[in-house]
Amino acid sequence: MAIDDAPAAKAPAPPGKEAGARAGETLEDYTLRFAPRSYRRWTPAVVGASALGGIAYMADFSIAAGVGVAHGTVNALLSIGVAAVIIFVTGLPLAFYGARHNIDLDLITRGAGFGYYGSVVTSLVFASFTFIFFATEGSIMAQGLRYALHLPLWIGYLVSTLVIIPLVVYGMKALAKLQSWTNPLWLVLIAAPLVFLLVTEPSTVSHWLSFEGRDHRGVSTAAVMLGAGACLSLIGQIGEQIDYLRFMPPRTEANRRAWWTSVLLAGPGWVFFGALKQAIGVFMAVYVIGAVGSAAAVEPIEQFTGVFERMMPSWLVVPLALVLVVLSQVKINVTNAYSGSLAWTNSFTRVTRHYPGRLVFVLVNLAFSLVLMEADMFSFLNNLLSFYSNCAMAWVVTVATDIGVNKYLLKLSPKEPEFRRGMLYAVNPVGLTSFLASSLGSIAVYFGLFGDGIQPYSPLVAVGVALVATPLMAFATRGRYYLRRRDDGIAEPRTDAEGNPSGTPYTCAVCGEDYERPDMLASAAGGVICSLCLATDRTGTHLLPADPPGRAAA
Structure with missing residues (x-):
């Protein structure tokens, strides 16, 4: 299908007092959310x-x-x-x-x-x-x-x-x-x-x-x-x-x-x-x-x-x-x-x-x-790029290792990606610790803190530390900090029979707009809510409670 044939998506109103006239979601390209099947x-x-x-x-x-x-x-x-x-x-x-x-x-x-x-x-x-x-x-x-x-x-x-x-x-x-x-x-x-x-x-x-x-x-x-x-x-x-x-x-x-x-x-x-x-x-x-x-x-x-x-x-x-x-x-x-x-x-x-x-x-x-x-x-x-690359490598290698090793080999990280507020812990030490150790260690090497002999090898330090620390942290935490909740309160699975994100529309109880299943979850106040409305909920009214201790593991 040609680009011009792509349908214009609905323009969801932001929640609460932020509701009102704004550009259509086509202009925003689903900035903070899953890109729905109807748009793709x-x-x-x-x-x-x-x-x-x-x-x-x-x-x-x-x-x-x-x-x-x-x-x-x-x-x-x-x-x-x-x-x-x-x-x-x-x-x-x-x-x-x-x-x-x-x-x-x-x-x-x-x-x-x-x-x-x-x-x-x-x-x-x-x-x-x-x-x-x-x-x-x-x-x-x-x-x-x-x-x-x-x-x-x-x-x-x-x-x-x-x-x-x-x-x-x-x-x-x-x-x-x-x-x-x-x-x-x-x-x-x-x-x-x-x-x-x-x-x-x-x-x-x-x-x-x-x-x-x-x-x-x-x-x-x-x-x-x-x-x-x-x-x-x-x-x-x-x-x-x-x-x-x-x-x-x-x-x-x-x-x-x-x-x-x-x-x-x-x-x-x-x-x-x-x-x-x-x-x-x-x-x-x-x-x-x-x-x-x-x-x-x-x-x-x-x-x-x-x-x-x-x-x-x-x-x-x-x-x-x-x-x-x-x-x-x-x-x-x-x-x-x-x-x-x-x-x-x-x-x-x-x-x-x-x-x-x-x-x-x-x-x-x-x-x-x-x-x-x-x-x-x-x-x-x-010089600027060589310095910056240490942080970029630490991030990308950490995420790639979590997907390839922690999700598929060790099965300590949930395979289905989660991004919605309330479903995730605020901070997961697995990725954050690995990223900081990798980036700070490689930057220290880059600036010669461990001697001129190994200074050129800061890229290998960034890659190696992230590659090793990410699964080690998953083992150390036993995957406890990936999911705050395992159930988002909606009975329908987020993927269809072929493993693709479901295209079933649901109506958000806050903004009144329809969004597809992967972007939705139950609201503690009743009904279902879209991920952006939940992200901008300043009172926490719609936030579902965390799983009891011992149940929120991957």
């Missing part, structure tokens, strides 16, 4: 293509170019490979859960070891990912505007921020159209210069592979891990992929192959496309170093103009390079702004029990991004 009318292929359109960013080129210039091509390629393996393995269970159960990564995190309020910490980690990478892409666009139009960087930063606002207002429906329409042009502009160099100057390949970087020290494990740390900052991208994948249609026998193909390619499989772009970034940087000098090698606008000048008339070089940079920035930054607004809204609503609407936090996220750009974060990009 796109085919697996459309959802997958839209998700892959969101990885059109050019930060890959800059990150990998920085690693390659510093440590050489072979070390850079090994760094890219190490990061890609970790990102794929950890992203697979997360993508499956998001697509199968139609919830975003924050909702997954709540029931995967963190608890209802505990996952606020990781929501802020993800929000940081979105504005850091928004600032990265905005900086790249500003460099393009300076190169082509001679705009001062500070004006370019402002333009690259403001242009996103009207594009991100309309949520998934508009984003899917934007990604689908622009993918072909973007692919041609990215691939053409690479193909040109390979055909006309094949010697560039051998020069690229023999490039040793500033280090001039050959293959080095320490250099590989330093580079992998920067590349692993992209591990949080799986959250943005899931923001698309949660709109996958139910998996059936008829669409099983297409469903799995889309989930694998657009979920963890994004990293294969990302790794290819990173390798191209190193290739282009080495070429630019030989052609125009190393000062501009990490800037994508310089990388592509350096090649465009060899393959087309001079009058066409700058316009095409600018189109590529602007197109890439817009494609990814609408996703950064959208996903960041979801993360901020999730955190704010849980803490304050007030739902201001997603669009408020679009502006908040853009403001943080603009501050980073104006602070010239691009000049210390790889």
Whole structure:
């Protein structure tokens, strides 16, 4: 079904005094709740293509170019490979859960070891990912505007921020159209210069592979891990992929192959496309170093103009390079702004029990991004990303381990994801303790507190500690803190016979709107209540009591 055929969903009124006129749920894209079957009318292929359109960013080129210039091509390629393996393995269970159960990564995190309020910490980690990478892409666009139009960087930063606002207002429906329409042009502009160099100057390949970087020290494990740390900052991208994948249609026998193909390619499989772009970034940087000098090698606008000048008339070089940079920035930054607004809204609503609407936090996220750009974060990009990646890895590996090990192998964590208030404990020590131990330990290593010899290995510390601590904490707590209640008070199961979330509608006793079974639970005041009304219930009137001691285990 085409994007335009997706039905407009009802516009639920927020509970209590917050009821009143507000934008339809289509604009909000089910910010704090399960994405219902009635809204998910796109085919697996459309959802997958839209998700892959969101990885059109050019930060890959800059990150990998920085690693390659510093440590050489072979070390850079090994760094890219190490990061890609970790990102794929950890992203697979997360993508499956998001697509199968139609919830975003924050909702997954709540029931995967963190608890209802505990996952606020990781929501802020993800929000940081979105504005850091928004600032990265905005900086790249500003460099393009300076190169082509001679705009001062500070004006370019402002333009690259403001242009996103009207594009991100309309949520998934508009984003899917934007990604689908622009993918072909973007692919041609990215691939053409690479193909040109390979055909006309094949010697560039051998020069690229023999490039040793500033280090001039050959293959080095320490250099590989330093580079992998920067590349692993992209591990949080799986959250943005899931923001698309949660709109996958139910998996059936008829669409099983297409469903799995889309989930694998657009979920963890994004990293294969990302790794290819990173390798191209190193290739282009080495070429630019030989052609125009190393000062501009990490800037994508310089990388592509350096090649465009060899393959087309001079009058066409700058316009095409600018189109590529602007197109890439817009494609990814609408996703950064959208996903960041979801993360901020999730955190704010849980803490304050007030739902201001997603669009408020679009502006908040853009403001943080603009501050980073104006602070010239691009000049210390790889250092910033290497530091940030420790927190991102700790979060993603902890959640992936809880799903893969605690849920399926040890069976200490409930398999069916839970995200609703009242069903979860406020904090689950399994995920939160593992996350803090992993992130703080790897950050300490990163800053050299345990000696310079192991400093480059902070990514391995982040992955290893989360991988070990998560099941150990589940054993230590015997899974007691996953579920506050096992029964949500509604007789119908949350999934149908095929294991897909049920599409049966129920009417919320507070807002009077219909929502599907997975989003509903019984109210202590009578009737049933939707998850958002319960989240904003400040009195606790509708909150069901906890199970008696000994019954709330997984």
